[in-house]
Amino acid sequence: MKKAPILRGFTLAYLLFLYSPIILLPIFAFNDSRVVAFPLTGFTLNWFSEMLGDVNLRNAAKNSLIIALSVASLSTVLGIFAARASVRYSFPGKAPLMGLIMLPLVLPEMIVAMALLVVLLSLNITLSLLTVIIGQTLICTPFAVAILTSAFQSLDRSLEEAAMDLGETQWSTFRLIILPLVMPGILVSFLICFTISFDEFIIANFLGSGQPILSVYIFGQFRFPAKVPSMLALGTVLVLFSIILLGVAEYFRRRGIAKAGGKDTGGFL
Amino acid sequence: MAATPKSEARAGLKLISPTAIYVILLLAVPLATVLVYSVMTGGRGVVALPLTIENYARLWSQPVYGFIMFKSLMVALTVTLITVLLAYPVAYYVSFHVRPERKSLWLFLITIPFWTSYIIRVSLWFVILGYDGVLDRALISLGIMDTQLNFASYGIPAIIFVLAHAYAPFAVLPVFVSLEKVDRSLLEAGQDLGETRWRTFLRVTLPLSMPGVIAAALIVFIPTVGDYVTPRLVGDGKEPMIANFIETQLLRLQNMPQGSAFAVASMTMVGIVSIAFVLLNRRFLRGQK
Amino acid sequence: MTFSDDRPTMIEFRDVHKYYGDYHALRGINGTIKAGEFFSLLGPSGCGKTTLLRTIAGFEDISSGVVMIDGKDMAGVPPNVRPTNMVFQSYAIFPHMTVAENVGFGLRKDPRSKQEKARAVAEALEMVGLKGFGNRAAHALSGGQRQRVALARALILKPKVLLLDEPLSALDKKMREHMQVELIKLQRQVGITFILVTHDQEEALVMSDRIAVMFEGEIAQLADPETLYRRPNSKKVADFIGTMNFIPAEVLSESGDKVEVEAKGLGRVTIDASAAPAAKGESPVVGLRPETMTLLYDDQKAIERETAGVIDEVIYFGDMTYYDVYLGGTDVEVRLSMRNVPGRPVLDVGEKVRVAWSPSALVLFR
Numbered sequence: 001m002k003k004a005p006i007l008r009g010f011t012l013a014y015l016l017f018l019y020s021p022i023i024l025l026p027i028f029a030f031n032d033s034r035v036v037a038f039p040l041t042g043f044t045l046n047w048f049s050e051m052l053g054d055v056n057l058r059n060a061a062k063n064s065l066i067i068a069l070s071v072a073s074l075s076t077v078l079g080i081f082a083a084r085a086s087v088r089y090s091f092p093g094k095a096p097l098m099g100l101i102m103l104p105l106v107l108p109e110m111i112v113a114m115a116l117l118v119v120l121l122s123l124n125i126t127l128s129l130l131t132v133i134i135g136q137t138l139i140c141t142p143f144a145v146a147i148l149t150s151a152f153q154s155l156d157r158s159l160e161e162a163a164m165d166l167g168e169t170q171w172s173t174f175r176l177i178i179l180p181l182v183m184p185g186i187l188v189s190f191l192i193c194f195t196i197s198f199d200e201f202i203i204a205n206f207l208g209s210g211q212p213i214l215s216v217y218i219f220g221q222f223r224f225p226a227k228v229p230s231m232l233a234l235g236t237v238l239v240l241f242s243i244i245l246l247g248v249a250e251y252f253r254r255r256g257i258a259k260a261g262g263k264d265t266g267g268f269l
Numbered sequence: 270m271a272a273t274p275k276s277e278a279r280a281g282l283k284l285i286s287p288t289a290i291y292v293i294l295l296l297a298v299p300l301a302t303v304l305v306y307s308v309m310t311g312g313r314g315v316v317a318l319p320l321t322i323e324n325y326a327r328l329w330s331q332p333v334y335g336f337i338m339f340k341s342l343m344v345a346l347t348v349t350l351i352t353v354l355l356a357y358p359v360a361y362y363v364s365f366h367v368r369p370e371r372k373s374l375w376l377f378l379i380t381i382p383f384w385t386s387y388i389i390r391v392s393l394w395f396v397i398l399g400y401d402g403v404l405d406r407a408l409i410s411l412g413i414m415d416t417q418l419n420f421a422s423y424g425i426p427a428i429i430f431v432l433a434h435a436y437a438p439f440a441v442l443p444v445f446v447s448l449e450k451v452d453r454s455l456l457e458a459g460q461d462l463g464e465t466r467w468r469t470f471l472r473v474t475l476p477l478s479m480p481g482v483i484a485a486a487l488i489v490f491i492p493t494v495g496d497y498v499t500p501r502l503v504g505d506g507k508e509p510m511i512a513n514f515i516e517t518q519l520l521r522l523q524n525m526p527q528g529s530a531f532a533v534a535s536m537t538m539v540g541i542v543s544i545a546f547v548l549l550n551r552r553f554l555r556g557q558k
Numbered sequence: 559m560t561f562s563d564d565r566p567t568m569i570e571f572r573d574v575h576k577y578y579g580d581y582h583a584l585r586g587i588n589g590t591i592k593a594g595e596f597f598s599l600l601g602p603s604g605c606g607k608t609t610l611l612r613t614i615a616g617f618e619d620i621s622s623g624v625v626m627i628d629g630k631d632m633a634g635v636p637p638n639v640r641p642t643n644m645v646f647q648s649y650a651i652f653p654h655m656t657v658a659e660n661v662g663f664g665l666r667k668d669p670r671s672k673q674e675k676a677r678a679v680a681e682a683l684e685m686v687g688l689k690g691f692g693n694r695a696a697h698a699l700s701g702g703q704r705q706r707v708a709l710a711r712a713l714i715l716k717p718k719v720l721l722l723d724e725p726l727s728a729l730d731k732k733m734r735e736h737m738q739v740e741l742i743k744l745q746r747q748v749g750i751t752f753i754l755v756t757h758d759q760e761e762a763l764v765m766s767d768r769i770a771v772m773f774e775g776e777i778a779q780l781a782d783p784e785t786l787y788r789r790p791n792s793k794k795v796a797d798f799i800g801t802m803n804f805i806p807a808e809v810l811s812e813s814g815d816k817v818e819v820e821a822k823g824l825g826r827v828t829i830d831a832s833a834a835p836a837a838k839g840e841s842p843v844v845g846l847r848p849e850t851m852t853l854l855y856d857d858q859k860a861i862e863r864e865t866a867g868v869i870d871e872v873i874y875f876g877d878m879t880y881y882d883v884y885l886g887g888t889d890v891e892v893r894l895s896m897r898n899v900p901g902r903p904v905l906d907v908g909e910k911v912r913v914a915w916s917p918s919a920l921v922l923f924r
Contacts, residue, residue: 162646165643167639
């Protein structure tokens with residue numbers, strides 16, 4: 001590769017810019033001062049223990065976990081149906097249906113949230129964790145479909161035919177051949193949807209009716225300077241958590257590619 | 270296994286039906302409801318007949334609506350321009366100057382910040398740029414400033430800055446993908462025919478990567494124009510954008526028809542701008558293949 | 559080379575049609591394939607040969623007509639219960655399984671004990687020359703090995719018919735020639751009906767007992783390789799199988815089993831009626847294969863007929879040389895091939911030559 005010092009310098013500066021607020025998280029999370037400012041005053045674990053002692057936060061975290069697990073499961077299942085149907089079959093209305101399913105990708109979340117809210121309110125449905133799950137699943141399903149579509153596409157059609165030729169039914173072919181081969185894609189879809197749901201704010205805020213949900217809780221707490229350090233501790237934990245989940249997802253993605261005997265062509269999306 | 274079109278169509282429809290029913294009931298119906306509400310007569314907590322175009326007429330007659338839309342549009346377009354301009358050299362570097370086996374690692378590094386909580390990232394900027402925040406204290410203790418700068422209160426510039434940061438990684442990937450598709454032998458051919466490296470870039474690489482640039486612009490533009498969190502946190506919440514204004518109309522003023530009309534009009538505007546991007550894309554695509 | 563007709567019928571097509579929407583992929587296929595026969599479906603891409611194979615396997619429904627396997631109508635019978643197994647063009651080796659798991663895949667519902675099944679797998683692997691490969695991961699195999707695994711996997715179920723969809727097209731030339739011989743041996747060993755789809759006429763000639771040549775959804779000719787090569791029933795088949803020179807001709811008279819023609823550059827020739835398939839309304843030509851003509855050296859004499867000519871082009875192949883020769887002072891040019899043997903120098907462009915040929919090698923198309 002040719003050397004390009006200016007481009008390289010620019011790219012490194014760009015990365016620094018991208019990471020700049022996140023880098024501050026661990027720095028101030030361990031800093032022994034309620035005021036978030038340089039110079040640092042000393043090392044402490046106080047903010048982490050304050051975070052762990054916060055009952056509201058624990059509640060919010062529990063709710064977020066329930067929501068994220070439900071959304072990830074539901075989106076991935078809906079994604080499997082849609083991706084398999086779109087890769088394998090042609091049927092009338094396919095393009096508009098797939099367009100509708102993928103629509104939330106190009107629709108501001110606020111519009112999805114408000115449209116759903118308007119209907120829920122007019123039907124007198126009480127807002128709850130369930131309404132958040134319903135809304136976030138709309139947002140996450142397109143991601144699941146995109147990931148799973150590429151998983152199903154990398155599947156050679158003749159593998160299915162071979163299994164049927166060797167005496168298997170459609171269902172046992174799905175179970176013995178297709179499912180194991182797209183499993184990495186399913187796991188990646190689950191992890192990505194989990195991450196998106198866990199971090200999602202707008203639907204959690206508007207369709208959650210004030211239930212404690214982590215992203216909403218964080219949004220509220222950052223306004224109180226006294227609460228900021230423990231939020232930074234929480235942020236540190238969450239960022240670490242996200243990176244681990246993404247690492248796992250990337251691992252499965254690569255394993256999926258290796259399994260199918262393909263070549264790595266890039267990252268997510 | 271039968272492959273006659275009819276049974277295949279039935280099998281496909283059966284398979285997609287759970288997902289299709291879900292999005293029709295929970296996405297298509299709500300969006301249609303908003304569309305219907307927007308032509309109904311409204312007031313505080315009222316949605317009633319008769320059908321009217323009053324709500325849309327008000328969007329024209331009262332300057333605040335147009336102002337909010339125009340402001341959001343300008344903010345989003347500025348953010349789009351900044352992110353794409355910053356992303357292009359990065360994508361170019363990764364595509365042309367990084368060893369192939371290291372490319373995924375670089376892309377992974379660039380995408381990680383995008384996968385960490387958006388709320389935390391924006392809130393951190395609030396902590397950094399806010400009154401007496403990290404930036405202010407650093408500037409004062411270094412003696413560069415003697416009073417707080419409080420950049421976060423600078424309204425639109427602060428919003429643009431934070432949004433440009435939040436959506437930066439979105440722009441790198443599409444540009445990178447389009448650059449990867451550029452046939453390297455074309456570049457050698459360009460230089461072989463006597464062009465300088467810079468002229469080759471202008472005449473070959475840049476045009477070929479334009480579809481990626483347009484895609485990147487679209488990917489940044491749509492979520493930024495509808496962003497809710499940043500205008501609320503940054504700029505002291507005094508510079509509402511479309512999403513904030515929809516919230517005000519629908520939830521604070523409880524005027525569903527008026528809020529719906531505003532939402533529909535805003536989305537139409539976003540749609541028109543997006544289609545303009547796509548048409549640009551077509552123009553560049555036509556030269557290829 | 560000829561295949562005995564007294565064997566029982568394994569597969570029978572009766573007026574099989576297949577439509578994809580408006581596209582007419584199979585246009586009335588008729589014919590039978592005998593038990594134990596090595597049968598090839600040969601044709602250019604898009605001729606319907608793979609579609610026909612897939613109707614036997616059950617992957618394609620037919621629009622009308624009947625496909626019978628071993629005396630049973632296959633309408634509505636799904637692929638998993640048909641007595642056929644297939645070797646796919648891509649081999650379709652399950653990438654998440656070992657070689658042994660792949661080969662034993664079809665035995666899942668077999669009532670035999672685990673040990674017996676393992677023995678069957680080992681035997682199948684040995685048969686295809688992969689003894690001891692059972693524990694290899696499927697994705698770590700070479701192209702030739704994948705093909706053998708696909709063969710073992712299909713044969714372990716002892717099907718009545720083995721279907722092979724262009725199984726050799728992904729291999730390099732050397733490997734392909736090697737596998738051709740192996741497949742022939744394997745077919746003799748197991749004795750079941752093999753049906754091969756190929757676009758490679760040489761491959762079909764080498765391997766098959768009989769060949770169906772297909773064009774545009776129809777069988778143009780169904781015959782043994784020798785008949786196909788020596789007595790093609792149309793110009794199109796003649797052109798697809800090997801190389802053939804076409805020389806404009808005029809039919810002078812027709813009596814009983816003889817046809818007398820005037821071929822440009824060759825003169826007046828009498829052709830046996832068996833070498834003059836039914837007229838198709840085209841302007842008459844006679845066909846002559848390159849290797850049926852010989853250049854005569856100084857003292858040689860033609861056994862039957864001889865025509866003077868001038869060399870227009872020389873193409874040297876090492877073991878062979880192709881000569882393009884203008885015949886008898888006309889603008890008719892034929893290509894003929896000569897084996898390069900010691901004492902026969904390669905001739906030059908422009909040299910005057912004598913071409914020996916035999917009327918019995920001529921085919922008339924009209």
